[in-house]
Amino acid sequence: NAGVTQTPKFRVLKTGQSMTLLCAQDMNHEYMYWYRQDPGMGLRLIHYSVGEGTTAKGEVPDGYNVSRLKKQNFLLGLESAAPSQTSVYFCASSYPRVNYNEQFFGPGTRLTVL
Amino acid sequence: AQSVTQPDIHITVSEGASLELRCNYSYGATPYLFWYVQSPGQGPQLLLKYFSGDTLVQGIKGFEAEFKRSQSSFNLRKPSVHWSDAAEYFCAVSSGAGSYQLTFGKGTKLSVIP
Numbered sequence: 001n002a003g004v005t006q007t008p009k010f011r012v013l014k015t016g017q018s019m020t021l022l023c024a025q026d027m028n029h030e031y032m033y034w035y036r037q038d039p040g041m042g043l044r045l046i047h048y049s050v051g052e053g054t055t056a057k058g059e060v061p062d063g064y065n066v067s068r069l070k071k072q073n074f075l076l077g078l079e080s081a082a083p084s085q086t087s088v089y090f091c092a093s094s095y096p097r098v099n100y101n102e103q104f105f106g107p108g109t110r111l112t113v114l
Numbered sequence: 115a116q117s118v119t120q121p122d123i124h125i126t127v128s129e130g131a132s133l134e135l136r137c138n139y140s141y142g143a144t145p146y147l148f149w150y151v152q153s154p155g156q157g158p159q160l161l162l163k164y165f166s167g168d169t170l171v172q173g174i175k176g177f178e179a180e181f182k183r184s185q186s187s188f189n190l191r192k193p194s195v196h197w198s199d200a201a202e203y204f205c206a207v208s209s210g211a212g213s214y215q216l217t218f219g220k221g222t223k224l225s226v227i228p
Binding site: 031045048056092094105107 | 123148155156204214215216
């Protein structure tokens with residue numbers, strides 16, 4: 001099992017450009033999440049999904065959109081990137097009914113917006 | 115609302131010394147508690163978890179944590195630190211089965227002096 005994978009690992013954007021981060025999991029988990037991590041701020045939830053075709057806002061959703069068309073994939077989009085979105089982005093997945101929301105994380109994507 | 119406090123932002127210990135990282139949580143019912151470790155350039159990895167039963171739980175890499183309901187604490191310990199333990203450590207709380215929410219503390223960075 002690959003677990004949770006994220007594409008790409010690194011990306012540099014100019015202000016106003018758009019991009020999509022891809023997350024894939026092969027554990028048949030129901031729930032998937034996108035977090036951002038900034039120094040001293042811990043992990044902050046951007047959006048999450050409790051199943052295929054459903055998404056919801058987390059703590060810091062502004063400037064991001066998500067889609068979950070397939071159970072194993074969760075996409076995070078930035079329509080018009082801003083320097084404040086420079087961060088490390090982590091995807092996670094979980095199966096709460098079994099594991100009380102123990103979350104499994106991907107390796108992260110480091111995004112720089114110039 | 116649930117919350118997690120990690121009072122120590124940065125701790126430095128000598129290799130071979132004992133370690134205790136503090137975690138305090140706020141949650142009205144029985145919490146489900148986790149410790150994650152994050153090495154530079156990687157995603158968080160689960161160290162250990164507490165759901166119920168024995169309040170002293172063992173994890174990977176020789177770590178253990180003790181749940182103390184009266185103190186709302188879930189402190190992480192290791193009797194003898196190795197240089198490879200240098201990383202950032204996150205405590206997290208979940209409200210239980212079926213819940214999407216995993217609330218993280220802001221983390222404690224551990225440095226190890228050879």
